[in-house]
Amino acid sequence: METTSQDESESDEQDQPLEAKPLRSLAPMLPLPMKYDVATQSTDPMLVFVTPFRPCTSPEPSAARQPLPKSPAPLRATPVSAAFPMPRPGAGGDPLEATPVSAAAPAFRMPRREDESSEEEYNPFFCGRKKPTRLKTAGKRTHQQAECSNARDMKRRPTQTSLSLNKELATFTPSSSSDPTESVQETLTMFDSLRRRILQLDENREDAAGKRADLKAGSLMMQNGLRINNLKTVGPVPGVEVGDIFFFRMEMCVVGLHAPAMAGIDYVSARRGGSGTDEVVAVSVVSSGGYENDDTDSDVLVYTGQGGSSRRRKDKHDQRLERGNLALMNSMERRSVVRVVRGAQDPFCRSSKIYVYDGLYRVEGSWTERARDGFSVFKYKLRREPGQRDGISVWKMAERWRADPVTRSHVVSADMSSSAEKLPVCLVNDADDDDEQRVPGRFNYVTGVEYEYPRPLGKTKPCKCPSVCLPSDDPDCSCARLNSGHLPYTACGLLVKRVPVLYECGPECRCSGNCRNRVAQKGVRLRFEVFWTGDACGWGVRSWDPIRAGAFVCEYAGQAVDVSTGGEEDEYAFCASGEGWRWWNLGAGLVEEASDGDAAENLEERLPVMISARRSGNVARFLNHSCSPNLLWQPVRYGDGGYPHVMFFAMRHVPPMAQLTYDYGTTRGAAPPGFQGKFPNACRLKPCFCGSTSCRGSF
DNA sequence: GGTGCATCAAACCA
DNA sequence: CTGGTTTGATGCAC
Numbered sequence: 001m002e003t004t005s006q007d008e009s010e011s012d013e014q015d016q017p018l019e020a021k022p023l024r025s026l027a028p029m030l031p032l033p034m035k036y037d038v039a040t041q042s043t044d045p046m047l048v049f050v051t052p053f054r055p056c057t058s059p060e061p062s063a064a065r066q067p068l069p070k071s072p073a074p075l076r077a078t079p080v081s082a083a084f085p086m087p088r089p090g091a092g093g094d095p096l097e098a099t100p101v102s103a104a105a106p107a108f109r110m111p112r113r114e115d116e117s118s119e120e121e122y123n124p125f126f127c128g129r130k131k132p133t134r135l136k137t138a139g140k141r142t143h144q145q146a147e148c149s150n151a152r153d154m155k156r157r158p159t160q161t162s163l164s165l166n167k168e169l170a171t172f173t174p175s176s177s178s179d180p181t182e183s184v185q186e187t188l189t190m191f192d193s194l195r196r197r198i199l200q201l202d203e204n205r206e207d208a209a210g211k212r213a214d215l216k217a218g219s220l221m222m223q224n225g226l227r228i229n230n231l232k233t234v235g236p237v238p239g240v241e242v243g244d245i246f247f248f249r250m251e252m253c254v255v256g257l258h259a260p261a262m263a264g265i266d267y268v269s270a271r272r273g274g275s276g277t278d279e280v281v282a283v284s285v286v287s288s289g290g291y292e293n294d295d296t297d298s299d300v301l302v303y304t305g306q307g308g309s310s311r312r313r314k315d316k317h318d319q320r321l322e323r324g325n326l327a328l329m330n331s332m333e334r335r336s337v338v339r340v341v342r343g344a345q346d347p348f349c350r351s352s353k354i355y356v357y358d359g360l361y362r363v364e365g366s367w368t369e370r371a372r373d374g375f376s377v378f379k380y381k382l383r384r385e386p387g388q389r390d391g392i393s394v395w396k397m398a399e400r401w402r403a404d405p406v407t408r409s410h411v412v413s414a415d416m417s418s419s420a421e422k423l424p425v426c427l428v429n430d431a432d433d434d435d436e437q438r439v440p441g442r443f444n445y446v447t448g449v450e451y452e453y454p455r456p457l458g459k460t461k462p463c464k465c466p467s468v469c470l471p472s473d474d475p476d477c478s479c480a481r482l483n484s485g486h487l488p489y490t491a492c493g494l495l496v497k498r499v500p501v502l503y504e505c506g507p508e509c510r511c512s513g514n515c516r517n518r519v520a521q522k523g524v525r526l527r528f529e530v531f532w533t534g535d536a537c538g539w540g541v542r543s544w545d546p547i548r549a550g551a552f553v554c555e556y557a558g559q560a561v562d563v564s565t566g567g568e569e570d571e572y573a574f575c576a577s578g579e580g581w582r583w584w585n586l587g588a589g590l591v592e593e594a595s596d597g598d599a600a601e602n603l604e605e606r607l608p609v610m611i612s613a614r615r616s617g618n619v620a621r622f623l624n625h626s627c628s629p630n631l632l633w634q635p636v637r638y639g640d641g642g643y644p645h646v647m648f649f650a651m652r653h654v655p656p657m658a659q660l661t662y663d664y665g666t667t668r669g670a671a672p673p674g675f676q677g678k679f680p681n682a683c684r685l686k687p688c689f690c691g692s693t694s695c696r697g698s699f
Numbered sequence: 700g701g702t703g704c705a706t707c708a709a710a711c712c713a
Numbered sequence: 714c715t716g717g718t719t720t721g722a723t724g725c726a727c
Contacts, residue, residue: 212709215722222723249708253723261722263706269725288708306706323705323725350714352709703727711719 179693180239182628184255185652187228191217191254192549192653196496200486218250218261229256232268232283234336235360242359242391245546245655247346249286252355258284258341265306265324281336282327282363285382288343288353298384298393301340301361303328304371305378318376319368325378332363337385342392347402347545348525349492354546356655358391359384398544398656402527412437416530417445417618425619426529438532440539444616446557447523449645460637462508468515469505479505479517493519494550495649498634502647506639520552520636520647528554528619533659536689539622540659547654553631556620556646558613572614572621574633574646611646620648625699626661628692630654633662661690664699 195217202213221227229237237257252258259266270281287303305325308317319325331338337360346352361382371377401408408426415424425445429438463469463479469487470477480487482503488496493516495502505517527544547553556574613621623631632651635644648662688699 211711211719212721214709215720219722250722260706260724262708263723265706309707351711701727703725705725706723708721709719710721711717713715713717 181241182239182693183228184237184239185628187221187226187255188251189549189652190226191221191251193497194220195248196490196494196550199490200496203491214248214250215261218248218253221254227254227256232256232259232266234268234281234283235339237339240357242357242389243394243655243658244357245395245653246341246355246357247352247548247653249355252286252341252357257339257357258286263306263324264288264303265327267324267327270330279330280323280327281334282324282331282338284339284341285324285328286341286343286355288355298396300384301342301382303380303382305380308375308377309373316373316375319378321378328363328378328380329366332366332380335362337362338382340382340384344392344395344399347399348548356392356395359388361385394655394657395546402544405527408529412439416440417447420445420447421524421618423524423527426527427531428529429532431532431534440530440622443614443621445618446616447618448555448557449560449611449643460503460506462506462639463511465509465511465515467512469509469511469517479503479509483517487517489516489519490550491516493552494548495519495552495634496550498632498649500635501644502634502636504636504638508639518638520555520634520645521638524554524619526553530619530622533624537624540624540661541619541622542657542659543654544656546656547650547660549650549652551650553648553650553660554618554620556611556613556633556648557616557618558611558621559616560643561610561612572612572617574611574613623648624659624661624690625664625688626690626692627663627688627695627699628690629661629663630658631660631662 195213198213198216202211229239237255240255240257246252246257249258249261253261264286265282266284267280267282269278285303287301305319305328306323307325308319321329328338340358340361341355342358343353344356346354361384363380364383365381367379368376369379405414405424405426408428410428410430411426412429413427415421416427417425427439432438460482461478463477465477465479469479477487483499486496488499488502488504490496502520503517504519504521505511505515509515511517525545526547528541529544530539530541532538533540543553558572558574561573630650630652631648634647634649636647637644648660654660688695688697
């Protein structure tokens with residue numbers, strides 16, 4: 001298809017969006033551009049009521065984006081519709097052309113709920129035990145749409161959730177993007193921030209009803225029709241790319257990659273060509289190791305059928321050729337493709353699993369065999385379709401490097417931090433063979449910022465929590481109070497939501513080093529590599545480890561420069577004007593206490609310093625810009641003169657080896673009083689190569 | 700149309 | 714720390 005050549009040329013080398021030049025942001029740091037104070041703008045839930053398809057609350061089309069209407073040149077924005085070279089073009093008379101019923105819709109059907117196109121039908125204030133008032137406007141709906149699970153979703157009994165959550169939900173709009181990749185990102189973000197928020201809220205209630213926040217979040221989204229790609233389709237799911245990772249089954253559910261909450265095989269009933277009888281066809285399988293599937297070859301998967309394995313020994317039985325098992329068998333006969341998701345071990349959490357979408361496979365063969373418990377099971381041999389970008393193989397490669405860094409090739413320097421970081425920072429160049437010895441310009445590797453305290457900021461009150469801070473133990477924890485009464489991280493150290501300034505416990509707090517409110521101060525836990533992206537964007541950063549949304553990534557290290565004395569142009573200065581993170585809060589904490597005194601106060605704390613990573617810095621100085629970034633920056637204070645550290649957190653799940661980026665922001669007009677004119681380049685926009693469909697064209 | 704059941708995930712506890 | 718136990722949401726099947 002028309003666009004494939006472009007696609008390939010890009011995906012071949014570095015997959016993810018190539019980013020623009022190394023650091024180039026020049027405005028000094030300030031906590032938050034006041035005009036866009038999220039806290040005030042989006043806090044009142046009553047004012048945020050929005051009908052679907054009107055992205056008012058959605059940050060994208062905000063004024064901030066407008067000033068850059070036409071970007072003259074180097075926009076390499078790829079139409080994302082091209083991202084899915086539909087697999088079946090030639091595919092040798094794929095019998096599947098006799099499409100499954102519900103897949104009959106064009107494969108590129110937009111996820112958005114067209115079925116909700118009448119506004120009154122969408123009831124964001126659906127709450128509590130009351131059933132949503134669902135109007136029967138079925139006349140408007142096509143047969144297929146009526147068939148989609150939405151109707152049933154809406155009817156389903158809501159799990160008991162706190163009222164405030166329902167209010168928060170009211171602020172959700174179904175993704176308004178026409179770009180499938182964006183809708184998927186938005187939906188996943190919504191899910192995860194909702195999940196973290198439920199964790200945070202449930203934790204304050206001692207009735208211990210707070211279990212399975214993942215299921216609750218998923219359920220809420222289903223009930224409110226916030227799931228996308230409702231129609232099960234054989235083949236790719238728009239917006240989900242091979243290699244994408246998921247941390248919960250529910251995540252795959254809400255983006256339509258794999259609908260069953262638990263079952264490993266998802267299938268759809270399809271009309272058999274001609275004969276008019278229905279039969280089932282598999283659409284996706286999740287191989288998570290529960291059945292001891294053979295995992296050695298990354299292009300071949302031997303998958304065990306479902307059923308038979310009851311918990312109670314006496315209920316065990318042979319597997320039967322029904323449901324998913326039958327569906328896989330039919331898929332084999334029709335030679336239709338099946339999406340495969342492979343489970344992998346989460347390197348940071350032994351008990352949990354990560355799901356890696358590995359693209360399309362075909363069932364090559366099937367047989368039965370006797371399992372260890374003596375009952376017979378179905379086995380299916382699936383082979384990966386050629387020509388797809390790497391999925392699980394990248395994962396496995398990175399896994400190998402993590403276990404044994406020596407196996408990484410094209411290494412220029414095994415640890416460019418010279419042991420300054422706890423984990424080595426690898427410098428590699430596998431992009432150009434001509435110049436393998438290319439190295440970044442000289443700089444000192446440091447892991448933090450040395451402030452000279454020209455003007456110490458006000459001290460914060462240390463907390464007196466005995467061992468670790470827990471909101472339920474001590475509602476008076478002064479650190480929690482600084483953070484609007486909540487601990488800013490989940491129990492496993494994920495940022496719950498972006499705040500103007502985050503307060504971690506400091507050296508004078510009584511709590512121990514294990515306190516949950518000490519995350520970023522503990523430093524990097526990821527194995528980074530700095531790699532050459534090509535001439536356009538220079539060096540970039542990626543990680544061998546998967547990164548979960550909300551996870552701490554790294555600090556922006558460097559030298560504090562007093563701008564009142566300094567003021568020369570500096571390409572490695574950190575600029576705080578980027579707003580790429582704003583949408584991340586869409587799902588989280590929108591009903592925060594409206595007039596948050598802290599937030600207002602923090603805006604006063606503009607610093608007379610900025611951070612320059614020109615002479616000294618860490619990996620962060622190699623982070624590239626993207627208009628749809630995967631990192632956000634978050635000022636974090638703890639002890640130590642009170643200067644906020646600039647900390648990066650992941651805004652979405654980032655698979656291993658995907659480039660890490662943040663939004664440099666547009667510096668034009670953002671330089672606060674006193675800085676204007678000091679940095680001539682600040683107002684000269686650089687062309688952006690991020691390739692995102694929402695690319696602003698420059699930064 | 701309601702309801703049961705099959706699925707086996709994730710979190711917790713012993 | 715592991716392995717068993719518990720509690721589940723969903724969507725097909727009846």
